Amino acid sequence: MNAVMAPDASEGASSFVGTLLRRTRLAARLTADDLAAQIGVSETTVRRWEGELNQPTAHHLARLATVLGVAPAALLGRISPRMSLRNLRELVPLSLLDAAKLSGLSPSALSRLERGQTTRLSTRAGLALAHTYGCTKAQLEDAHSESVALRQLRAQVSERLRQGHDEQTDCLTQQTHPSGLFTSPDGSGSSVFT
Numbered sequence: 001m002n003a004v005m006a007p008d009a010s011e012g013a014s015s016f017v018g019t020l021l022r023r024t025r026l027a028a029r030l031t032a033d034d035l036a037a038q039i040g041v042s043e044t045t046v047r048r049w050e051g052e053l054n055q056p057t058a059h060h061l062a063r064l065a066t067v068l069g070v071a072p073a074a075l076l077g078r079i080s081p082r083m084s085l086r087n088l089r090e091l092v093p094l095s096l097l098d099a100a101k102l103s104g105l106s107p108s109a110l111s112r113l114e115r116g117q118t119t120r121l122s123t124r125a126g127l128a129l130a131h132t133y134g135c136t137k138a139q140l141e142d143a144h145s146e147s148v149a150l151r152q153l154r155a156q157v158s159e160r161l162r163q164g165h166d167e168q169t170d171c172l173t174q175q176t177h178p179s180g181l182f183t184s185p186d187g188s189g190s191s192v193f194t
Helices: 018-027 032-039 043-050 058-068 085-091 096-103 107-114 123-133 137-175
Strands: none
Touching (some): 018 043, 032 043, 032 058, 085 107, 085 137, 096 107, 096 123, 107 137
């Protein structure tokens, strides 16, 4: 079975927590058998999820959240501050179009936020997305900050790569004579092969 994990799960970003499922199920006044019937799995499967012997797939996590009337994030452990907006959306899981529709944002506005192109997160957008993703506004702001930081990091890496390429090109251009022979290191133009 595929575990429900954030894209950076190897860093412990977030994972399903069985005790949260049990607590939420009991608060909804459902037995494990009732929940299993509504999800379309066996009672044993629900018990194994609650005991953290197995983890639900993303599909089952979404079904659990729907039946229990909570956001999928409510059944997950901590949300890492290193999680981007896109990671947070995919954790729920929602498509970009669905998240935009549920939050009242345009798909292009949400895409710009996820790519870190919009550096200022409005209060309205922050609250709407926090509600849509089932997290706090502070968690959403952290995710937005991470998205902006990732964009800046990508820009720095691209610039360094470009500069490195330009330096290599300059070096080759300076050392190559129009005839195709390398010139002397002092730039005198005399062939190295003399």
